[in-house]
Amino acid sequence: MLPDAAATKREVLKHVPLGTTIDQAKAFMEDNGFKCVETQNQRFAEDRTVPGQQVIHGPADTLWCDSGKQSFRVALSRRWQVTFVNVGGKVSYIATAVGITGP
Template sequence: MRAVVTAIMFAIIVGCASARPATQGIEEPPRMVEAVLGQIPVGTSIDEAQRFMEREGFKCSRSVNEAFRDRKGLDYIHCDRSDGSRLVQRRWQIAIVHRDGKVVEALATAGLVGP
C-alpha cells in the first residue's frame, strides 16, 4: 500500500512540475483565442479570467470604452506577453472582452518583435 501511495505522489509531483501553460507554444491568433476560451469560457467572471491570464505569464490591465484593433467602445482586460528567444519574440496582445463582469469574447493579435 505504501508503494502505491508513493507512486501516486510521485506522479502528481512530476505532472505538476512538467505542466506547461495552456497558451504556450501557440503561433496563430485564432488558436490562441480557442485556447483562452477553452480555459475561461464565455460567462466566466472577469476577475477569474484575469487571474488565469496572469498565471499564464501575461501582464494585464483593465480598459474601459477603448478600442482594440478595429473594434471601438469595448470594456476589456488587455493582456500582453512576449514568447521566444532574446533575438526574436512573438508578442501577444489579448483582449478579454467583458460585459456586466462576465467574459463575452476574446480577441488576439500577435507579431514578431526583434532588433
C-alpha cells in the same frame, strides 16, 4: 500559447469560456505569465485569418492581457495579446493577436 491568433483564441476559450468573470479571466492569464490591465471605452485589435491583417473593435470596456516569449534570436520575440470584452463583469468576447517583435 500557440503560434497564431486563431489557435490561441481556441485555447483561451477552453479555459476562459464566454460568461466567465473578468476576475477569473485575469487570474488565469496572470497565472500563465501575462500582464493584464483593465481599460474603459477603448478600441482594440484582433488578427484576421489573413496574415498581417487586423480588424479594429470597440470602443469597449476590456481586460487587455499581453505577454512575450523570447524566440528565434535574442533580438526577436513572439508577442501574444488577448483582449476580453467586459460586460457586467463577465467575458462577452475574446480577441487575440500574435506577432513577432524586434528592435
